[in-house]
Amino acid sequence: MPEERVHHEHDVGYKYIFSHKETFLELLRSFVKKDWVNLIKSEDLILMDKSYILEDFSEEESDIVYKVNICGQDVIFYILLEFQSRVDYRMPMRLLFYIVELWRERLKNTSKKDIRNKNFKLPAVVPMVLYNGKNKWTASRNFKDILGSNELFGENIIDFRYILFDVYRYDESxxxxxxxxxxxxxxxxxxxxxxxxxxxxxxxxxxxxxxxxxxxxxxxxxxxxxxxxxxxxxxxxxxxxxxxxxxxxxxx
Known part of the structure; x- marks a missing residue:
């Protein structure tokens, strides 16, 4: 029997805070040291009013989804709010399912003619996890690490690395x-x-x-x-x- 997810005020509080796009952008600028962060303007961020619930998991996730256009291409930021007493080692798997679900929805709402066009591209999905547990986050950050014999196949197997915001591990000073x-x-x-x-x-x-x-x-x-x-x-x-x-x- 899997551990039941603990729903409490953190879910509501963090979702309320980071549903404000200027504050979400402040999160990226403060803790994600990547060049692409500088390409995002708060006025271009669109909060997608949708929460994804998959059949693979019995509990409802607390998540935030943003869309933004960068250099002419759509990018989706998927942020999973993780407030459990124990680290969930299924995290790479859970995120993959959400990424695929986002792509499925895009395909469902795109004409077959456009999908067949050689220039058609799925949006990049950047997965993120915001975790405020006291225990150190020890789940794999790279998806390929949960695949058996992954070292044999290198770039021929699917992989991604999610961004982790680990609240308790940030230096207080x-x-x-x-x-x-x-x-x-x-x-x-x-x-x-x-x-x-x-x-x-x-x-x-x-x-x-x-x-x-x-x-x-x-x-x-x-x-x-x-x-x-x-x-x-x-x-x-x-x-x-x-x-x-x-x-x-x-x-x-």
Whole structure:
């Protein structure tokens, strides 16, 4: 019997945050050091209002899907939000199924005439996993690693490598230096001492001065609805003080 997936506020909170395209782009720019990231403009990102549920797995996944056109070609970013107590070693397999499902949908909505055209191309799908578990992520990052005898066949077998955002493994001092919305959420989401939490809440006040009005509203909602219920009384009061001052333009 496979372990039942734990659904909780993280799913809702992270999906809410990264469904805002400027914040999703901030995630890429902060943690994905690839040249193609610089080709993406937030106004070109399209959030696809669809969640994929496959017969292969009994649970419903929490995911985010974006589409963008880069250099005249469609690219799809598939982000799986992974909040389990244990690392899922099926991850490469799960991602492959979603990639294929995205391609199937594109083919279903494309005329046979266009598909037969020699210039027809399927969209590139870039798989990503956002994981906030305490245990180190030890699942294979490359798909070919879960194939038997993969070393024999080299480039003749299917392969891809997904991008992993491993929240607990990011260096805390680097997150503090970033001082943007995404790094602040990652810092506050970790289970830490009360003293460190108060320090990070003070950092939140600084970040609130830098982010856009839209991000301000999103972070405020996340703090009140997702973060605040998990805090002790003193920390809740600090959150209220920060939000009250910031709403009046008095953040120190």
């Amino acid at each position: 680097q997150l503090e230096k970033m001082a943007n919305m995404v790094s602040t959420v990652f810092l506050l989401d970790k289970e830490i001492s009360k003293e460190d939490l108060m320090k990070r809440l003070r950092l939140t006040a600084y970040v609130l001065k830098k982010i856009t009005p839209e991000q301000f509203d999103i972070l405020k909602m996340w703090l009140k609805s997702i973060m605040k219920p998990r805090l002790d009384t003193e920390s809740k009061i600090k959150v209220e003080e920060i939000l009250e001052k910031s709403s009046q333009g008095e953040v120190d």
